[in-house]
Amino acid sequence: MRARDVLAATAISASALLVAVGAIVALVLLAPGEDRPVFAGEPRFVVTWAEESGEIADEQRAMRRDGAVAGAVADLNRVVELPRHVEVRVRSCDFGTSFDGWDERIDLCVDESASARDELAEAGDPDPDATVLRIWRETVMHEAAHALVQLHDLEHEGSEEDLADSFAAWMLLRDGDVEDVDALVAAALQYDVWAGLYESDTSDGHSTDAVRAANYACWVLGAHPERAEELAPVDSLRVSRVPGCADELRRLERDWESRFELMDAGG
Numbered sequence: 006m007r008a009r010d011v012l013a014a015t016a017i018s019a020s021a022l023l024v025a026v027g028a029i030v031a032l033v034l035l036a037p038g039e040d041r042p043v044f045a046g047e048p049r050f051v052v053t054w055a056e057e058s059g060e061i062a063d064e065q066r067a068m069r070r071d072g073a074v075a076g077a078v079a080d081l082n083r084v085v086e087l088p089r090h091v092e093v094r095v096r097s098c099d100f101g102t103s104f105d106g107w108d109e110r111i112d113l114c115v116d117e118s119a120s121a122r123d124e125l126a127e128a129g130d131p132d133p134d135a136t137v138l139r140i141w142r143e144t145v146m147h148e149a150a151h152a153l154v155q156l157h158d159l160e161h162e163g164s165e166e167d168l169a170d171s172f173a174a175w176m177l178l179r180d181g182d183v184e185d186v187d188a189l190v191a192a193a194l195q196y197d198v199w200a201g202l203y204e205s206d207t208s209d210g211h212s213t214d215a216v217r218a219a220n221y222a223c224w225v226l227g228a229h230p231e232r233a234e235e236l237a238p239v240d241s242l243r244v245s246r247v248p249g250c251a252d253e254l255r256r257l258e259r260d261w262e263s264r265f266e267l268m269d270a271g272g
């Protein structure tokens with residue numbers, strides 16, 4: 006073995022050692038129950054509830070009783086097909102509700118309910134408990150869209166965040182179920198509250214809260230003009246846009262229907 010080869014072999018075994026040490030550290034750092042569960046049967050979205058205590062457990066109980074998360078996931082499983090299971094984990098977390106592309110898992114961070122309730126109450130919402138639960142239904146749909154983009158390699162123009170909002174609107178308006186429409190109305194009103202509370206910031210890839218509020222309000226009105234009074238607080242929705250909302254919604258529906266035809270065809 007030449008000296009250079011010895012050096013290379015030493016480097017390889019050193020890096021192999023580092024990988025091994027890294028794997029051991031990762032195993033040790035993994036909290037019990039944090040490793041990826043294996044789900045049987047046809048691939049689908051699966052709701053799981055992390056074992057929590059105190060206020061977080063109370064929030065989980067309220068969500069479970071309400072059924073919004075389970076209902077949203079059942080609707081998703083009726084409409085979309087998946088190549089692999091996607092866990093929808095209801096849990097406490099520090100990093101914010103998101104789709105974890107590495108583990109292919111949606112984390113719904115229950116901690117966010119309390120702050121959302123306070124903001125909505127402050128803004129004059131007469132029943133912030135109910136509004137927060139409704140918003141979870143929209144959140145599940147939005148995060149599911151990120152999962153679909155990754156698992157189906159969905160091509161799209163514009164930002165993935167806008168696409169995720171349009172998917173949520175499509176899912177929540179397709180059957181005309183009142184709790185679905187309520188969820189989208191609640192999300193529009195929450196974005197409107199956030200638009201007033203926080204600086205408009207698009208650095209996280211999302212449109213501004215004002216734009217998201219206006220989009221949701223417009224698409225709801227496209228299907229349900231009778232909800233106009235509830236959506237009146239959303240002043241980012243320009244009056245001149247409203248007559249075109251039904252057409253906007255139709256375009257959005259056509260886009261999603263054709264994406265799903267492509268998926269069915271293996272595209």
Ligand SMILES: [Zn+2]
Nearest residue numbers: 147151166169
């Ligand atoms: Zn998103």
